[in-house]
Amino acid sequence: MKNKPYIRCLGVSKTYYKGKSTVTPLNALDLEIDPGEFLALMGPSGSGKTTLLNLIAGIDNPTTGELWVGETPLHKLSPPELTRWRAGHCGYVFQLYHLVPILTAWENVELPLLLDRSLSAADRRRKVASALSLVGLDDRGDHRPSELSGGQEQRVAIARAIVANPKLIVADEPTGDLDRQSATQILALLSRLCSEHGKTIVMVTHDPRAAGAANRILHLEKGQLVTEPEAVLTH
Ligand SMILES: Nc1ncnc2c1ncn2[C@@H]1O[C@H](COP(=O)(O)OP(=O)(O)O)[C@@H](O)[C@H]1O
Ligand SMILES: [Mg+2]
Known part of the structure; x- marks a missing residue:
């Protein structure tokens, strides 16, 4: 029997x-x-990829249509409700990492947990240690972003995205600023989060090689999903 979809966009x-x-x-x-x-989302610049990610991540509301993640109707939530939902359900990974430069890797990863006042300091330490270990950076907790390579910064950003144990991870061009070897590591890490930890991942990318790491590739064009991108059809 087919799984019930985790994310449903209806006329969004x-x-x-x-x-x-x-x-x-x-x-x-x-x-x-x-x-x-x-899932990998591809498409030309301006085709709505980031807009769609932001809706799925609960950063923004659709103008019309319904957007369900699990049992939650995101289209019905107010901005503060979306913020609360996001803290527990969705981790966001950005192209340029968006780490806080004056904080260490450890403190960057700990940041989302500070929103949850029910967590003790010991619980936070355990979760941060486990997230940093999962991305292979146990020994870099006290480094600031400027003391890390781009690939390591992105691994810290992924640790930050998973530290509160969300089911969903969205990533906007997560390998767009990385050399090939670091990109390969990041893609392997995302694949592992999916296959071993059961995360649902929606990744925007321009890079067909990066998209190849996903289970499914979809193309956006002019705000709609297309089966074959125009660029391919016209050649
Ligand atoms: N906050 C915003 N206000 C006005 N226009 C926006 C905003 N965000 C995106 N757009 C417009 O929506 C279109 C799609 O943008 P975006 O989703 O960022 O595309 P992509 O990520 O595929 O490059 C672009 O024309 C962009 O200028
Ligand atoms: Mg974009």
């Missing part, structure tokens, strides 16, 4: 209003993602 549109003009980066989009799936 997003319109931004800028003065008198409007931009609609997503237009009546339908998408289902299974629990434990590793």
Whole structure:
């Protein structure tokens, strides 16, 4: 029997209003993602990839349509409710890591846990140690971002994304700024989070090699999912 999808977008549109003009980066989009799936989203610049990730991650609300993650109707939540939901359910990995430069790797990973006042200091220490160990950086906890390589910074950012044990990880071009070897390590790590830890991963990438690490590849064009990208069809 087919799994119930973990993420469901039903007729999702997003319109931004800028003065008198409007931009609609997503237009009546339908998408289902299974629990434990590793999905790669590709598409030209401006095709709505980051917009879609932000909706799935609960950073923004759709203008119309329904967006369910598990049993939660994200389209019905207010901004503060979305923030609370996100803290426990979704980790976000960015192209340029977004680590806080004055904090150590350990403190960066600990940051999301400080929102949960029910956690003791000992619980926090255990979770941070376990996340840093999972990304292979047990020995770099006291390093600041400037003392780490790009690949290591991204591994710290992944540790930060998983430290609160969310089921969902979204990643926006996570290997876009990395050399090939570091990119390979990051992709292997994301694959392992999916296959061994049951995470559902939605990753935006321009790189077909990176997309090859996923279980499924989808292409966005002009705010809609297409089976074959235009660039391929016209050649
Ligand atoms: N906050 C915003 N306000 C207005 N327009 C936006 C905003 N975010 C994105 N857009 C517009 O939506 C379109 C899609 O953007 P985006 O989702 O970032 O594309 P991609 O990630 O595929 O490059 C672009 O035309 C962009 O200018
Ligand atoms: Mg983008």
